[in-house]
Each structure stands twice: as structure tokens, then as C-alpha cells.
Amino acid sequence: MRIALVQMKVIAGAVDENRRRGLALAREGAARADVVVLPEIWTTGYALRDVDKWAEDVEGPTISEMLNISRKYGTYIIAGSIPLRKNEKVYNGAVVIGPDGNVAAEYRKIHLFSMMGEERFFAAGDRRCTFNLNGVTAGIAICYDLRFPELFRSLTQEGVKIIFLPAEWPAARGEHWHLLSRARAIENQVFLCVVNCVGEHKGNPFYGHSMLIGPSGEVLAEGGEEETILYAEADFALVAKAREKMSVWQDRRPEVYL
């Protein structure tokens, strides 16, 4: 399965420009891959005070155009996250679009990033999200969720072989980005597809370094700190191979942990 990791430059508050560029990059990726993934809140960036103004539902201009792209190219699109309006609340929400051009799943960020006051602007999600990716069970988490291994464990318990993580992660914590992403892949023996943005916010650069990580922690593709589309192959047979080689899952002792 060929994945396009859209590591785009996000400018806080420049919604029209971000949307125009994000859609163009998604079109480019969709022409060359089976799955396209965008970063976290890529339409608004960290203009958190304005997310209510810019929030859209799945019929809004961003997702409806993503549905057209996916229908035209027959690709899955994980439309990063956008401020997503649902039942009169605004969530930091990721929408998964199937190759038939319909919404296949929605994930609303569970762990809001209190260090930046996200909880003042978004409602928190309270549900995990898995979906069928061409016969493979896949899961989603968003950015700060990466610090909560329990979520990734539960997704693995549900049978996922790949977890997608759109992010807006700063260069200041680049080491954490690498360590946590690889640890989540290694401990669960699953693929992690982590897609970050580039650019800066109030003088603080975003880290980029989007990656596809294999189920033994191998970095199969990694971006730099520039806007780019990374293309990478996920061979899901590697999951069974990693688990045959080292039976971490069977060796767990859950009865002792809680």
C-alpha cells in the first residue's frame, strides 16, 4: 500500500491559503498513492481563538472537496484534522474518506493539549476510531495523543496494523517525536504513519520529519523540515513477521498491571 504523507506548511489564520495549498497537495498525492494523509488542524493552524469561526462540518468546503478528490482518484484520504463542527460543538477532528468518495470514519482528538489551552477552544473526543483500509484494520490518533500509550494499546487490541497520526509538533520537542513514535510502533508491533507540518508559529518552528515506521521500529521514510510529499510503502505482512519473531503480545501479563 503506497502512502502519501503530505508534510505541508501551515500558516496560522491563513485559512484560504492553507486550504488552497492543502487541497492541491492532496490532489498531487492522490494521483500517485493509495492513501493520502494530511497534518493536524492544517486549515487554521494554531489560530485557536478563531477555530469556532472557521469550524466546518463534513459538508463544508474542505471535506466536500476532499470527497471529490478521493472519488476522482479512488484513494483513501485521511484529511488530517480540521476544526470539525458536530452537534453544536467544535472538535479537533480527523475525517477518513474512503476510495468511493464517502466519509468512512471520524476521529475527535481525545487528549487536548493543555499546554496550549486547547481545551478552551475544542471539546474533547471520547471514542477511539478504527476503520477498514482495504481489508486492513487501521486506527487514528492526533498529535498529543502520542504521549498516551494506553490509547495505542487499545487500538492494537482492536486489531489495527497501522495507526495514522496527523500532528502539529514543534521542533523544540523533536527528540520526543522520534522516541515516542518509534516506541508506539515497537511496543505494539504495528506501523505508525506520523504526518507533521512545517513552518512556524510565533517564531517557534514546527518539526516536520513525518515518518512511516515499520512494526519493528524501522524508519521506512522520513521527511526533513521543508514542505514536501513523502511517498512510502507499507507491506502489512511485516506485522505478522515481527510478531512471529518476537511474541510480545502473548507474553504480556495484563492480570498483574491493573
Ligand SMILES: NC(=O)CCC(=O)C(=O)O
Ligand atoms: N498539537 C499538539 O497536540 C502538540 C503536542 C506537542 O507539542 C507535544 O506533545 O509535545
